[in-house]
Amino acid sequence: MKKLSDRQQAVLDYIAAFLDQNDYPPTIRDIKNELGISSTSVVDYNLKVLEERDLIRRNRNISRGIELVGRIPQRSSNAVAVNIVGQIAAGLPIEVPEAFSQEDILGQIEVSPEVAPRGGEGLFALKVKGLSMIDALINDGDIVVLRAQSTCENGETVAVWLESERETTLKKFYLEGDTVRLQPANITMDPIYTPADNVRIQGKLVSVVRQID
Amino acid sequence: MKKLSDRQQAVLDYIAAFLDQNDYPPTIRDIKNELGISSTSVVDYNLKVLEERDLIRRNRNISRGIELVGRIPQRSSNAVAVNIVGQIAAGLPIEVPEAFSQEDILGQIEVSPEVAPRGGEGLFALKVKGLSMIDALINDGDIVVLRAQSTCENGETVAVWLESERETTLKKFYLEGDTVRLQPANITMDPIYTPADNVRIQGKLVSVVRQID
DNA sequence: CAGATTTCAGATCATCTGTTCGTTTTGTCT
DNA sequence: AGACAAAACGAACAGATGATCTGAAATCTG
Numbered sequence A, B: 001m002k003k004l005s006d007r008q009q010a011v012l013d014y015i016a017a018f019l020d021q022n023d024y025p026p027t028i029r030d031i032k033n034e035l036g037i038s039s040t041s042v043v044d045y046n047l048k049v050l051e052e053r054d055l056i057r058r059n060r061n062i063s064r065g066i067e068l069v070g071r072i073p074q075r076s077s078n079a080v081a082v083n084i085v086g087q088i089a090a091g092l093p094i095e096v097p098e099a100f101s102q103e104d105i106l107g108q109i110e111v112s113p114e115v116a117p118r119g120g121e122g123l124f125a126l127k128v129k130g131l132s133m134i135d136a137l138i139n140d141g142d143i144v145v146l147r148a149q150s151t152c153e154n155g156e157t158v159a160v161w162l163e164s165e166r167e168t169t170l171k172k173f174y175l176e177g178d179t180v181r182l183q184p185a186n187i188t189m190d191p192i193y194t195p196a197d198n199v200r201i202q203g204k205l206v207s208v209v210r211q212i213d
Numbered sequence C: 001c002a003g004a005t006t007t008c009a010g011a012t013c014a015t016c017t018g019t020t021c022g023t024t025t026t027g028t029c030t
Numbered sequence D: 001a002g003a004c005a006a007a008a009c010g011a012a013c014a015g016a017t018g019a020t021c022t023g024a025a026a027t028c029t030g
Helices: A006-021 A028-034 A040-052 B006-021 B028-034 B040-052
Strands: A056-058 A066-068 A080-088 A107-111 A123-128 A143-148 A157-162 A167-176 A179-183 A192-195 A199-211 B056-058 B066-068 B080-088 B107-111 B123-128 B143-148 B157-162 B167-176 B179-183 B192-195 B199-211
Touching: A006 A028, A006 A040, A006 A066, A028 A040, A040 A056, A080 A143, A107 A123, A107 A143, A107 A199, A107 B107, A167 A199, B006 B028, B006 B040, B006 B066, B028 B040, B040 B056, B080 B143, B107 B143, B107 B199, B167 B199
Parallel strands: A080 A123, B080 B123
Antiparallel strands: A056 A066, A080 A107, A123 A143, A143 A199, A157 A167, A157 A199, A167 A179, A179 A192, A199 B199, B056 B066, B080 B107, B123 B143, B143 B199, B157 B167, B157 B199, B167 B179, B179 B192
């Protein structure tokens, strides 16, 4: 197979770059202008070449009908995509992940399959706002992945809503009689004791992801 | 917030369905025909409503300039698998990820493509041993993902090997004259100052992943 | 019910955008 | 240099597509 000409490679690169920037493909004229080509027919000519080599697919008579082949979303075999459906902050109740339509989703985070049995069913993710969970070694901006559940085992780290304090926190949960001990992940910090009926378990912590920059 | 009308919901659903089917967004007329609407103005009107609610974004005067907000562009190739090639602990130099055979790999971690350009090239992951990086909000057992590099910009969080102390640490890097200030991520903790020739940059921190149980 | 507001229709216009055709330039070989 | 093909060009064309205007129907509100 002959190599692509510089121009063909440039066209291909530009389409990819454009697609990274926008959610729709470029027009022939977009390409023409960007690459400093003086005629649309030149672009058309080169697109034909790329099409013959199966590097792109073209939909005739349809504007922006350029598709990059090989960019078909290949569901990553392993990782599970979990939707980021809101924020979590000390002073706010967790928004429960039920009536979330596609549109509410802030983004997605990939988690390893070990922590996401059954394809990540029941998992949701929240973006941490503020420094209130610093004692759980969770920073502002971190993404926490939770499994929705309203009960838990002793020793599990859960997101709980404290009724009387009206705040959300993320701690290790220990039921001791009819009081609950909430232990920060940071072992240097002291636990909180509170009546059992003051805590509402929102979900179990499954993973924390911090992405720098 | 008022609920979407049936038609608005239908439009939204159709755009999503269309985007699943093709790599480019639908035109106003595509929507009109599919939903049996008799005028493009009706579609335009409803798109305006959807736009005001931030469910879509429109690019004026551009054909197919409809973007679904909150939708992960399919091009974003999914998670990238990064090999976990060793451990990182305060007292140990980082094992450099070069001659690692398959057998040395402790496992893999998936990271989002945003932090892994070029398919995760140059990335490697280490399992944190011990509590020495607690000041960087990194716990025992966490996985840190690094990009191999021996230089960095000021303000970047990097893994450095301190020659005289003979230990590895993970801090924000600031070169100030011929000394280096290493600032813990935890803002309540004090920085370390050390001569520039005492630090060996091992890699830049890209992501931190904590998996509970 | 009356008026206001929202939603829809039909038609028309302006522009965006892909296609085509004839021509010219460039590169490669003999 | 001459022959030939690949690549680039420029203009013109036509279909594709978004915007807008006017008015009517449906729905809501008091």
